[in-house]
Amino acid sequence: MSDSWKLTLPCTRAEAEAIDAADDFGIDPAPVLMTSEEVADDPLRWRLDAYFEGRPDKAAIAAVRALAPSSAKTKTTAERVPDADWITLSQSGIEPVHAGRFYVHTDANKGAIPAGARPFRIEASRAFGTGQHETTTGCLLTLDAMRVRGERARNLVDIGTGTGLLAFAAMHLWPGAYATASDIDAASIDVTAENAGLNGIALGNGPRELALAVAPGLEHPLLIGRAPYDLIVANILAGPLIALAPSIGMALAEGGTLVLAGLLKNQADAVLRAYRRQGLRLAGRIDTGDWPALRLRKRVRHGHDRVTRLGPGGAGETPGFGNW
CATH class of the missing domain: 3.30.70 (Alpha-Beta Plaits)
Known part of the structure; x- marks a missing residue:
């Protein structure tokens, strides 16, 4: 050149x-x-x-x-x-990221993959979520710690997926799960599809496959039809996280886990208040710099209103989501 x-x-x-x-x-x-x-x-x-x-x-x-x-x-x-x-x-200033069992790199900086790590190739400059930012790192560490504790996920969704990285990571941790990734930006979904091909992730609607949707928040028939989810990841911004609290809370299964990121430490209390109103409680937190990743759990209800269906093909009642 x-x-x-x-x-x-x-x-x-x-x-x-x-x-x-x-x-x-x-x-x-x-x-x-x-x-x-x-x-x-x-x-x-x-x-x-x-x-x-x-x-x-x-x-x-x-x-x-x-x-x-x-x-x-x-x-x-x-x-x-x-x-x-x-x-x-x-890309000269970009270094690979090693977070938990994950190793995220570009084509130009692959380096030596650590023993036992699952590598993901995510190119820079296409969409948010390359692993470089503390918010993405915090989510990777949170997901990894969940798996270490023996937590399970059978039906998961990554809202605001960006590059698809967090969805890929969750699929690696729980390979038999139904998995969905969405983003308000259609270009991000194109990027996610490309990255899926680069990383050996199958696209589709079955278990061990990733279903994709372009949607603001959860406003999409696919996202509604596959709810409730026992794992939801949302790495976006504090404002949208607060606005989406009612729909995310409704889409999360009882006893399910929600991982939130994209907020600063001084925004955490406001975000937590919004989700406590939806019946969620703080179960864990990982701070990476000034960027916390929050892990919340949804309380279990009892009686005839309890949701029993979980994922595509599940049996039982589902919540009335109304207009998301």
């Missing part, structure tokens, strides 16, 4: 999570996109780096700028970077 260029823009964490690969923007060749924190634990201080093969024109710059509306008033220009493999350059 003899002519590589980089455009750097400020962005927010929410924008970073929503950023998709550039191949849908009509740019050829597509730039490589990478997001990172500028200031630790500040959701408003993130950065978007776009690496181009050749000097980008005004249309290409405008397409990248559209990914970060908060940067509209920022003046910046593309700059030429030294001769290098631009994909490797964009």
